[in-house]
Amino acid sequence: MGRPRDPLAREELLAAAVTEFVAHGLEGARVEDITARAGRSKGSFYLHFKSKEEAFQQIVEALTRDLDAAIMPPPQGSDLADAAELLLRAAAADQRVFEFLWERRAVCRMVLTGAGSMDYRHLVDGFAEKARASTLQWLRWGQAQGLYRDDVDLEVASMAVAGAYDRVARAVITAEHKPDIAGWVSEVSRLVTRGLGTPRLLALLDGLTPAAAPDRKAG
Amino acid sequence: MGRPRDPLAREELLAAAVTEFVAHGLEGARVEDITARAGRSKGSFYLHFKSKEEAFQQIVEALTRDLDAAIMPPPQGSDLADAAELLLRAAAADQRVFEFLWERRAVCRMVLTGAGSMDYRHLVDGFAEKARASTLQWLRWGQAQGLYRDDVDLEVASMAVAGAYDRVARAVITAEHKPDIAGWVSEVSRLVTRGLGTPRLLALLDGLTPAAAPDRKAG
DNA sequence: CCTCAGAATGACCGGCGGGTCATCAATACG
């Protein structure tokens, strides 16, 4: 029976790796700096990870898993009044995703810049495409429910909508102080519903949220 | 009087550098590959550029200059009818920018991914922020002209709008075949004007473009 | 206490690639 492993080593090395990857990117981060930050020897890194890239992968996979768990899938069907309310619920879910992004903003920044590495730029593309695909599903569902106009090209609109949310998300994760997430999400949501919605949806939403609109300009 | 310089050397080296930077990013591209691609010796690279980074800078500066020239600044003032027509002209200018992006798509891809380098990720941020600032100016002008609703938070809306255009731009520069740029730009423009516009603007635009709307769904 | 086995260590190895520079090559001029 040999010496037992230090139970904290792996997690401390991973935490140090996050810090270094965030600051310098995958390629700029040095194993020597990571291990020094964790107060360990350079060689001990390789007792836990096969390579620098493997540590990075594990960090990204954990983030991806948690982010997927935070994203709300589109519903399967409803009538118009229920559907409008589901849209409001989707906006609340969007807000929770943005809260998540704020809490994990450093790692998200790292991932959303492809870690400063050509080998991982597919991360950016992957996240963007996943968001657009989800948006497209929502838009298809909304159009089928009569929420969104029939003349909207959903392929293009899904790109634009996903891009709008993406840009605001980037502003959230790069802000120095926590922004007004609820207000921001609400503003984007309004742009989308007004930009794509049928007159009936707009009337419905105006009925559901009457007092909110006049106060906005003061904020 | 010594040996004259090869008049083609610098441009050929720059063209080769573009190809290598696009494929491998700034850090992944090797001077040896660049010079081999240009059919020259490795050392001759340094007769023209102080370093690999300097060659990259020159490529980016040329692109930035050309892109700035392609972007239309916001107008200074107008009445409502003129303003609505100016909006249509802005949409045409947007289309020209997207045409430019398509023509220079390889270099644009390179720049918009920060060249796979942490040192140049500010390129992405810089372009995004410039686009948002320009959008904000347009939105301010539009709101002052009564085109956009008073209850719109322009700081957030400018992010969302810029993000929508940015995302579609990314789709253009990564497409394998030239997309329907006019149709895409028109769709985003409609999302924005409907999402932000006053009822009077919407009525005006419907008057200016009556036949376009019903044909859209077929395309 | 001693022995054993596995963890931890950090000097070292070696591949990579940006940049250098002694040498060769190519013009112009007398």
Next chain:
DNA sequence: CGTATTGATGACCCGCCGGTCATTCTGAGG
């Protein structure tokens, strides 16, 4: 032709850093 000057060349230099491994250290068990 020879000479002088400048451009072009590619073998070499050397710093960087991921990963290795012989050595030392440290718990557990007897």
